[in-house]
Amino acid sequence: MARAATTSDPFNAVGDPQRRQIMVSLARGEASVSTLVGVVGLPQPAVSRHLAVLRQVDLVRCRASGRQRLYRLNEPALEPIHQWLGTFAALWNDRLDRVDTILQEEEP
């Protein structure tokens, strides 16, 4: 499947496991680069590079707070992914699909 460059496609931007880890961390709330460094265990320049990619596709936004910049997940930009898969509903759909599979495989 042909895909646009990482810099313009949110699906590709989240294709990197470390960027996904950063996004999942930001789903819990706003964070500074140093907080993210602690959470994802990567050097600060690597975290900054990932944040730059995520900002280019508008998945992450930031604001100044004193001398820090705080990063947050930009939920609306996740909409294509949300619409495709759902989130909380996806979790439960997966569980209940597994329940369904168990029921069906044991029916005569």
Added chain:
Amino acid sequence: MNRNSSRLGSAEVTIVDDTSFRIVRAFDGTAERLWAVWTEPAYVRRWWPAPGQALDECTIDLRVGGTWRYAIDQTPYGPQAWRGTFLAIDAPRRIVSTEVYEPVPDAEATNTFTLTEEAGVTTLTVLVTHRTTAARDGHLQSGMEAGLQLALDRVEALLGSS
């Protein structure tokens, strides 16, 4: 074997009121069998954790006043566990239990699990009621985090196959 395929992905999560949300899903099968899959640890271990995860504890003492606990020792966020107490049991139709996500011990919810069977189709409803709107939203948000992880894992799988 594919009788159920049209039902895959058909669970609906809806906000009921300021403190509640509801999960609804229909299954081809009897209430008795669905009750067993929902309440017997050997089954719960197969459907509750996400693929690639396993429950390190799955305890279900199915009697009024009995407790349940599901735990995963290692996740990207540290150990995760959920527990509660059974308040009412009416096999194979209804269970009322409390639920606490242990990292947020103050946000105890009450879950009402209901099965209604008609012509071989059993509809499962789980009504989750929190004490506050903030606690309800926190629950949905924590699920969202797991759901997001799941969604992103699927994106990875898709990208990996392209």
